[in-house]
Amino acid sequence: MIKKLIKKYKKSNIKRVFSDPLGKIGFILILFVLFVAIFAPLIAPYEPSSIDVFNRLTGPSSQHLFGTDNLGRDILSRLVFGSRIVLFVSISTISFGIILAIFFGIMAGYSSERVGNTLLIVFDIIKSFPALLFAMTIIAMTGPNLWMLIVIIGITRFPAYARLIRAQTLRVKEKEFVTAALAIGASTMSIMFKHILPNVIGPIFIQAAMDIPVVITFEATLSFVGLGVPPPTPSWGTIIRTGYSYIRTAPWMVIFGSIALILATLSFTLFGEALRDNLDPRLRQNKV
């Protein structure tokens, strides 16, 4: 009976997310981006990196809906394939951040107070670094590299999740099932990851959903200054970077690149906020 009630409550919560008009718009836009990314080869009218020097910097036309860039590549096709990079970078970065956060967050909550406090200070220190400037410097010195990008952004994002997991762990670790596991002689590792982890992971996903736009922006910013995804991979930031150099003669690159980027970040923001407002009242305090 109680289980049924809980189920019903949970279901109505999910429903609330989708009945929120802005949440609905966000969700539809996300589906659109996902659709474009999955079926990119079918949607894109051209190969994203096929060069056509006779048609360089042509404006939008029936042949090239969004125009061409300085090498005659079709902007629409590059944007379509760029959505794959956006999703790949944001999902792998956030996953990496969550893995770090699970490990250090549970450790900070479950270990002695001294270890916990030290880790908290470490989180604070990482959070107070100017992430963008650091990422720019490190990548400038090592050269653009997709994996380096993911690792750096992941490290700069994880302290926020780790703090959340720590707070949850502190709450959970005094519960009976943890004491019971201790009593039957479960190892610390097994308690941390088998018993505590499933009970603290929930709120992270909402925070992670809210963070996707931040990561997308971070990647686009780095690609814009030429320190993101290495060419010739079609990243939106790179397209905008090229467009910036031709802003007076060929503004369509910047215009369509910006529209794609704004659409993607807006969709995840709207959906993430609907998730937070309807599923997790505790997070509502950090609204904005």
Added chain:
Amino acid sequence: MIKYILRRLLITLITVLGAMTILFIIIQFLPGDPATVLLGPRATPEIIKKFRTQMWLDKPIYLQLARFIINILKGDLGTDVLNYMPVSKLVINALPHTIVLAFSSIFIASVIGIPLGTYSAAYRNSLLDRITGLISISMITIPSFLAGILFLLIFAVYFDWFPAMGSGEPGDILSQLWHLILPSLSLALGWIGYIARIMRASVLEEMTEDYVRTAKAKGLKEYVVVFKHILRGALIPVIAVIGVGFGNLLGGAVLVEIIFHRQGLGFLIFNAIQSRNYPIVQGGLIIAVLLYSLANLVADLSYGIIDPRVRSE
């Protein structure tokens, strides 16, 4: 409270020292010998040898690190490898541009965002409130570099109303202000939405307070209640958020400076990265970290004073 202040001070100190150490380590891990890297390809063997002894590169690594940090504390950020200018001088010349940009953006964002948020809260759930809400989210999601490029495209290229590049003639205040408008608007855009939303939430909360009801019951005029009772309390979270976000603002300022070719700290660092002028990169970053940490410290302390719950954490 004292414990809280000490903890914050300690964290700031560790952050700054940690940042310096990380920078030092990055330089160590650069491909090639630091002397060759720092001096560039044109250095002769004699210069490199002299440089190595001068920079203590022949001494153990912990002594090098200690020397590195002590030099920074003395205000010596090294010498630029292309024009042999002291880096500290370059940074000091660039810094005012960045600070002016940051403060003018905050100013614009507050002047627009605070009334917008108050208005939305006063007419909660009206059509206008919903539209403002959507616009605020959109503003927040547009990264400042994108705002910069779009403003550049619209107001400088298409309409040709504002200058596209530079930070104005030195000594000519009007020209400098003229060059400041687009960059600070671009940087302010996200903040307008951000401040409007916090302001809305905090005015709504304030409106349910007892003293507001009392003031209304006393028969005070509507605007007196709004300005004297509601706004005063509602502004506190906004001020705190501005402080906390100041560091991120500096990050955004870098990009805006690159786009508008403003001679600020970000532009300096960016150009140095492009030309592999590592001493400038290093010195510029150190100053950026210092500014960032300082802003965070001030914000955290003021936040702690305003909201006692923060202190106990």
